[in-house]
Amino acid sequence: MSRRGSTRWCASSWGGSMARNQTTTGGREATTGVIPGRWALSVGNPGTPTEPGFCWTSLSELARLESGHTPSRSKPEYWNGDIPWVGIKDATGNHGRVICSTLQSITGEGVANSSARVLPAGTVCLSRTASVGYVVTMGVPMATSQDFVNWVCGPGLSSRYLHYILMSEQESVRRFAHGTTHQTVYYPEAKAFHVCIPERKEQDSIVAVLGALDDKIAVNEHIAATVDSLVGSMYEKTLSAGGGSEEVLLGEIATINANSTKQLHEGVLRYVDISSVGVGSYEWPDLISWDEAPGRARRKASVGDTIWSTVRPSRRSHALVLDGDPELVFSTGLAVLGPKSVGPALLYEVTRTAEFQSYLESVAEGSAYPAVRADRFASAPVLLPPKDVREEFERSAMNLRHRAHQAAVESRTLAVLRDTLLPQLMSGMLRVHDAEQIVEDAV
CATH class of the missing domain: 3.90.220.20 (DNA methylase specificity domains)
Structure with a gap:
């Protein structure tokens, strides 16, 4: 007998509905078509069997869909303010991360005179044009460009769990896109997104397992950033040591x-x-x-x-x-x-x-x-730098560089493990208690 469960019950049966918070993007209604993803995301309800404790639910019942906008570039008073503004480069450069700063920012006046919205921390952003399928989550209140569809999750859906669903289904999201020159996920498809999820307690347990790996990767990235800063400062100090720095051509000290x-x-x-x-x-x-x-x-x-x-x-x-x-x-x-x-x-x-x-x-x-x-x-x-201080610099700097490299190699291993566990946990094929032991052995 199959262990897979029925799709008859839905998330709203355990208090996950956000029906009172209707999507405010306007435009065309949700498509009635169905485009199945791989594990836990679909355009429309695919009606596929689920693992016990999981069910297919309309994402709009669990989260409020929000759009983004770009204030007029011809108005300098709308830009370089204190409101972070998520653009495509922020998403492609930080895929899978929580972000607290962006390359560009806008002002309150820019928000007031455009369709831009300041969304709360925890909002999950999915790039839908140009570079389709990149995922970031806001660590602080931010606005986004129109290149994103954004979800503000209700109590029945963990924002980090939705983040992981979208990460695991990046290729599916690209299949949901249309267009020849510029692929785009249009709002009728986004409004029809369905997710296959367990109840909130199980979501939090799954997030804790995957988060342990991502947290360790984040620590390793911090090590690399610290090493870059420290070695850069060391180099500046060696240049000024004794005033003996000399200018040479790169070809004199390096092969090409x-x-x-x-x-x-x-x-x-x-x-x-x-x-x-x-x-x-x-x-x-x-x-x-x-x-x-x-x-x-x-x-x-x-x-x-x-x-x-x-x-x-x-x-x-x-x-x-x-x-x-x-x-x-x-x-x-x-x-x-x-x-x-x-x-x-x-x-x-x-x-x-x-x-x-x-x-x-x-x-x-x-x-x-x-x-x-x-x-x-x-x-x-x-x-x-002066010749007499190069040797000391080299020894200290390379020790630090090797430490950062060790952290990077560890992160590669952890990322492979996360990406292996991700679809299995999202689909319910692997249970938390089994995944916990695997992660404990890794971190």
Whole structure:
């Protein structure tokens, strides 16, 4: 006999309804069509069997759907105020996180003279246009652009639980989108969202399990940020030590693109593209076959090398490579800088400065996709601290960099575990007491 439960009962039977808080986005009514997701999200009620204790419920019965808006850009008095304003870059750069600050902010006057709304902390935001499917939760009251659908959860639905549902169903959300040039999740589909959830107590237990992993990942991210700040300060101090700093060209202390690999016909690799490199880090790539690899998969980097994106240097896409995985292969759109007459920590630090970035921007060629030639990297002027303090800097800085790298490697493992547990817990296929032991062993 199947353990799966009936879908006849609904969340409102245990007090989850938000019927008194109607959606205020206006526009067309919810679609009557059904587009099933993978586990716990669907456009319309799919009527699929559920695990015991779980049921399909309209999201609008549990949370109030809110839209966003962009105040007029021609009114400077509407911008740079004290109200954080969530844009697409905030979502893509902080996917899966609670955010307390944003790249842009608006004023009370901007809110009063537009359709923007200040939404409460805990509001769950889902990007619905351009970059579809990114999820953030407000840590403080904020407004958003019209690129988001936002949910203010009622008592029957944990905002963090909804956050995890949307994270686990990111690919499904992209399937819900329409359009050829610009994919968009339209409001009729968003209004028809259904979620498969347990009662609130079970939601909180599931959130606690997944949250333990995310909290540890957050601690590791804080370690990395602290190391960046500390080593940056150490470098500034060494520059001023004794007044003996000297200006040299980067090519005097570093190799540029010294190693490459040929396109193979068999085997696997971990390919790092430009898009996966952020400011000070890169996303850990999955294994792919060489048959799947693009032609740009050619660069090799050794432990201690620095990678810098040659395209759009204003984005500051760079990282220190401390992974010794022989299957790592980098895009030819990345310049690989190898330490030659200085240590890896010092080389990385001289390329992190605002002056180095400004130089790259000044020599970039092209308007749509400004790019920097490899020989331009070699000609970059950089400041070296006095020789007698470099060794101490290198030793202290590399110890810190290795500590941050250990934290990053641990976070990769924890993220894989979270992403493995996420759909199983969201669907009810894995129960909390079993997941708790797995997480305890990991953290």
